[in-house]
Amino acid sequence: MSVLPGTDVISFARGVPSPDMFPLEELAEFARRAIQQDGRVALNYGPPSGYAPLREWIARRHDVGPERVLVTPGSLIGLNFVVRLLVANGDRALVEAPTYDRMLHVLGDRGADVVAVPRTDAGLDLDRLAALAGGRPRPRFLYVLPTFHNPTGRTLSRAAREELVELVVEHELLVFEDDPYGLVRIEGEPEPLLHELLRERGADELCVFASSFSKTVAPGLRVGYLVLPEELAGGVELLATRTYVSPPILPQAQLYAFLDAGRLTPHLAHLGSFLGERRNALLEVLEDRLAGIAAWTRPEGGYFLWLELPDPLDAVELEARARGAGVAFVPGPAFFADGSGHGTARLSFSYPSPDEIRVGATRLADLVCDSVESGG
Amino acid sequence: MSVLPGTDVISFARGVPSPDMFPLEELAEFARRAIQQDGRVALNYGPPSGYAPLREWIARRHDVGPERVLVTPGSLIGLNFVVRLLVANGDRALVEAPTYDRMLHVLGDRGADVVAVPRTDAGLDLDRLAALAGGRPRPRFLYVLPTFHNPTGRTLSRAAREELVELVVEHELLVFEDDPYGLVRIEGEPEPLLHELLRERGADELCVFASSFSKTVAPGLRVGYLVLPEELAGGVELLATRTYVSPPILPQAQLYAFLDAGRLTPHLAHLGSFLGERRNALLEVLEDRLAGIAAWTRPEGGYFLWLELPDPLDAVELEARARGAGVAFVPGPAFFADGSGHGTARLSFSYPSPDEIRVGATRLADLVCDSVESGG
Numbered sequence: 223m224s225v226l227p228g229t230d231v232i233s234f235a236r237g238v239p240s241p242d243m244f245p246l247e248e249l250a251e252f253a254r255r256a257i258q259q260d261g262r263v264a265l266n267y268g269p270p271s272g273y274a275p276l277r278e279w280i281a282r283r284h285d286v287g288p289e290r291v292l293v294t295p296g297s298l299i300g301l302n303f304v305v306r307l308l309v310a311n312g313d314r315a316l317v318e319a320p321t322y323d324r325m326l327h328v329l330g331d332r333g334a335d336v337v338a339v340p341r342t343d344a345g346l347d348l349d350r351l352a353a354l355a356g357g358r359p360r361p362r363f364l365y366v367l368p369t370f371h372n373p374t375g376r377t378l379s380r381a382a383r384e385e386l387v388e389l390v391v392e393h394e395l396l397v398f399e400d401d402p403y404g405l406v407r408i409e410g411e412p413e414p415l416l417h418e419l420l421r422e423r424g425a426d427e428l429c430v431f432a433s434s435f436s437k438t439v440a441p442g443l444r445v446g447y448l449v450l451p452e453e454l455a456g457g458v459e460l461l462a463t464r465t466y467v468s469p470p471i472l473p474q475a476q477l478y479a480f481l482d483a484g485r486l487t488p489h490l491a492h493l494g495s496f497l498g499e500r501r502n503a504l505l506e507v508l509e510d511r512l513a514g515i516a517a518w519t520r521p522e523g524g525y526f527l528w529l530e531l532p533d534p535l536d537a538v539e540l541e542a543r544a545r546g547a548g549v550a551f552v553p554g555p556a557f558f559a560d561g562s563g564h565g566t567a568r569l570s571f572s573y574p575s576p577d578e579i580r581v582g583a584t585r586l587a588d589l590v591c592d593s594v595e596s597g598g
Numbered sequence: 599m600s601v602l603p604g605t606d607v608i609s610f611a612r613g614v615p616s617p618d619m620f621p622l623e624e625l626a627e628f629a630r631r632a633i634q635q636d637g638r639v640a641l642n643y644g645p646p647s648g649y650a651p652l653r654e655w656i657a658r659r660h661d662v663g664p665e666r667v668l669v670t671p672g673s674l675i676g677l678n679f680v681v682r683l684l685v686a687n688g689d690r691a692l693v694e695a696p697t698y699d700r701m702l703h704v705l706g707d708r709g710a711d712v713v714a715v716p717r718t719d720a721g722l723d724l725d726r727l728a729a730l731a732g733g734r735p736r737p738r739f740l741y742v743l744p745t746f747h748n749p750t751g752r753t754l755s756r757a758a759r760e761e762l763v764e765l766v767v768e769h770e771l772l773v774f775e776d777d778p779y780g781l782v783r784i785e786g787e788p789e790p791l792l793h794e795l796l797r798e799r800g801a802d803e804l805c806v807f808a809s810s811f812s813k814t815v816a817p818g819l820r821v822g823y824l825v826l827p828e829e830l831a832g833g834v835e836l837l838a839t840r841t842y843v844s845p846p847i848l849p850q851a852q853l854y855a856f857l858d859a860g861r862l863t864p865h866l867a868h869l870g871s872f873l874g875e876r877r878n879a880l881l882e883v884l885e886d887r888l889a890g891i892a893a894w895t896r897p898e899g900g901y902f903l904w905l906e907l908p909d910p911l912d913a914v915e916l917e918a919r920a921r922g923a924g925v926a927f928v929p930g931p932a933f934f935a936d937g938s939g940h941g942t943a944r945l946s947f948s949y950p951s952p953d954e955i956r957v958g959a960t961r962l963a964d965l966v967c968d969s970v971e972s973g974g
Contacts, residue, residue, distance in 0.1 A: 250637065440642070441843075442641035442644065465674065470819065
């Protein structure tokens with residue numbers, strides 16, 4: 223570990239994949255092949271909904287008609303479109319606490335009345351949710367990340383999903399399910415999507431589903447997608463047309479060539495072991511050094527782990543010192559609509575190598591222990 | 599021409615390149631090479647401003663610092679960002695009459711007070727522009743397409759540019775120069791960009807410049823860009839971050855590989871002769887069949903020609919009949935903020951083959967002649 227001088231900052235901050243995760247040679251070959259095989263289509267303007275074969279591939283995967291799928295340049299712009307369509311200034315939107323920070327910015331820029339529902343290891347606070355769903359003003363939707371949640375890495379159990387679906391059906395509350403990490407699994411068995419559970423109940427129209435290939439294949443492709451209720455698909459598609467005519471068709475065709483050749487499944491298996499090694503490196507240091515002092519989640523997949531600091535440590539204050547000590551993370555308040563969560567931090571284990579993770583986590587643990595000993 | 603049965607619609611409607619214009623084999627090779635050479639960067643998230651080497655290439659081309667360049671997924675989303683940043687509901691924006699229809703939608707969606715300045719073969723109506731620029735409410739900008747203008751194909755002369763620049767400097771009016779077609783030249787010599795003329799006068803801050811590789815290389819890459827005054831660059835970049843984290847880096851890297859290998863210049867020469875053949879096919883039929891009946895522009899480049907129909911022909915009414923006769927175009931009113939221009943039509947010659955153009959233009963000329971004979 224002599225390659226890591228003490229002044230180099232090891233970052234657990236951004237949810238960015240390591241370049242070592244990319245199937246480089248395969249993507250290079252499929253990038254060429256996509257142009258040779260369908261370049262006359264892939265290099266031109268396309269439908270606002272995206273490259274047709276990819277749209278159909280996604281539609282089959284989610285068992286919906288392709289007219290309900292919109293392929294977007296990354297999923298964040300899809301979240302933007304849905305918010306623009308559904309939320310006017312002052313409209314209420316429900317989010318989890320904590321939740322994806324960029325979605326908080328999107329809602330804030332839109333002037334939404336953002337109300338948070340606490341989410342813990344046990345799932346969402348359903349009493350709070352029921353009161354909000356049944357109260358006034360009527361919320362436009364609940365934005366939720368059921369699996370390998372950003373920022374905590376938590377996953378809703380089957381029972382928690384069933385209860386949540388029960389509640390939203392009762393109140394006819396639209397669920398905005400964001401699932402960029404669901405296929406990035408290290409261990410365990412997948413639970414059904416909320417989208418699937420709602421469809422089983424004939425309440426398909428109560429779900430907007432969003433996902434992406436940024437965390438599974440490569441963010442540089444910028445391929446995200448929405449699965450929309452029929453009555454919203456036209457409105458979102460019009461926003462897409464007005465915003466960019468058509469999304470980038472070429473990288474969608476290049477991704478499709480990779481998917482169509484059956485390369486996703488073996489790649490996901492590789493990703494699971496790749497990220498598992500990194501998660502385990504992080505967990506080992508935390509268990510070694512912080513057991514009984516701090517608490518943390520044990521994610522079965524995704525990119526993130528959530529750290530709960532010992533009282534009265536403040537993550538914002540700690541982060542400033544951590545940078546100086548050569549380690550970075552995102553303090554919890556970024557993920558709370560009300561800026562609370564000062565005792566928490568998000569650690570991403572997707573970018574640094576296992577050796578870097580061990581060094582970085584040790585630096586962080588040292589800092590936490592020193593702070594505790596000196597009384598915060 | 600027996601390959602074209604009478605029922606097939608030949609379209610002069612959309613400003614879409616023919617797939618025969620794409621340098622397919624070259625792009626296939628550079629697509630692969632970009633991943634092999636820089637895939638670890640190109641496949642990941644990148645800066646919101648785009649792939650750094652491409653941004654620097656564009657900056658050198660326009661002789662500005664790279665911090666003023668924002669590479670976007672197509673240029674329309676860049677226009678959207680600038681409008682979002684500069685125009686609040688009710689703010690005044692000046693456009694040409696006619697102008698790019700999608701920009702009218704962007705301004706309309708934003709609630710702008712859109713005021714048009716007539717543009718003819720002689721250039722912009724500078725008296726009208728001076729009154730608006732010096733009047734109240736103060737316009738946020740003038741949106742102008744100086745070269746191979748969409749929809750007319752007209753180009754502002756050197757003198758018209760100088761006069762326009764004089765006027766905007768006097769009134770400190772921001773010029774929003776859109777130049778997607780400038781490099782698509784069939785004949786003639788290029789005039790300086792308004793951006794260049796403004797810089798010569800030390801008024802660089804009075805220009806937002808937009809362009810794209812959609813019309814020169816391939817739209818499926820979705821690579822457009824803005825060159826921004828320093829004081830706007832940060833604000834636009836923040837909008838980009840909030841909208842899509844980073845633009846599609848992979849197709850930007852693939853395009854850069856093509857540019858860096860010096861392939862743009864020979865490709866543009868090829869494009870000029872390719873489009874020249876099509877423009878000439880269109881002009882020949884018009885001259886043969888409609889001389890003395892209708893009038894039209896003679897573009898030196900770009901994708902469009904503007905047709906002025908004989909009185910009292912209505913382009914909207916004609917277009918409905920034209921579809922039935924197997925030819926499509928866009929009636930003029932789409933390009934006027936006030937929906938005027940019923941006696942005009944845009945003909946795009948970039949998509950159909952020369953043979954198709956001859957057949958389509960003959961159908962259109964037949965229809966015009968029939969209408970004139972039958973008294974409209």
